[in-house]
Amino acid sequence: MRWMWIDRIIELEPRRRMVSVKNISLAEDHLHDHFAADEAGGVARPAMPVMPGSLILEGMAQTAGILIGHAEHFRQKVVLAKINRAEISADVSPGITLRYTAVVDRLDAMGASTLGTVDAFRSGISADPTRIAEIDLMFSFIDQNMSGMGFPEHNFVFSESFRTLLKMSEIPVDF
């Protein structure tokens, strides 16, 4: 499994805003354990596949992280440093498309903070999305913040998988 929690970037306004989508699929293995059918205590509970909140958060971290990385031409190692706020108000299940919108709040030489919203589209049934989460994050450019601590020269944050995603989304990449 590749650690990619967004499927496509659909809008990018450099240094300002990025929108991506994630289609939730029942082919994702982890959904079969989250939550599996259970018969604990003699009570039979049917399976209930819902996307874990931690992975909804990761989707926002990747969306906002690429937005910040792009602003710095992918030269900085952008790492998620702090979750300033995360409120998830509804479960999302297979067949649903999530739309992540990340907006730059602050951006300077040391790091950045972003404000984000997540909307859910019930594919094929309704075009009206439901707001399911608000997630505000902070990113650190680790080479600028770790008091001289050494990190590998190459940018291990933006790997081949990210390059593929950017190319597929028709965003020029030169890193």
Next chain:
Amino acid sequence: MTRDEIYSKVREILADTLSVDEDDIQPTSTLKGDLGAESIDYLDISFQLEKNFGFKIGQNELFPQGVAQDPKYVKEGKVTPEGITALVERLPHFDFTKFRQDPQLSRIHEIFTVDAIVNFVQAKVAAKG
């Protein structure tokens, strides 16, 4: 903007960024020791100050990094008098009185107090006019 107004806003910002109770924040509270700040929180605090007070904070202006790692200024784990003079010059918003008495490098974080931030904001607001 009066110092009291600045102090009250700074307290609000610190309570929010560090998830502590406003009542636990005193002018003499140290960010790391008393309020549990981690390194990344310093960046968050800078962002929040910029946003709330409407000024720009340069890199290393409020919370300098690596300033005490200069071998010229540190000997056997202690900051030299020359080092303290350099620090005072670069960081006029910090109070070094207590630190001077026992300038162990490991205690340098104790100068990062709520008061130091209020001093910093006050100077920035005054400079802005």
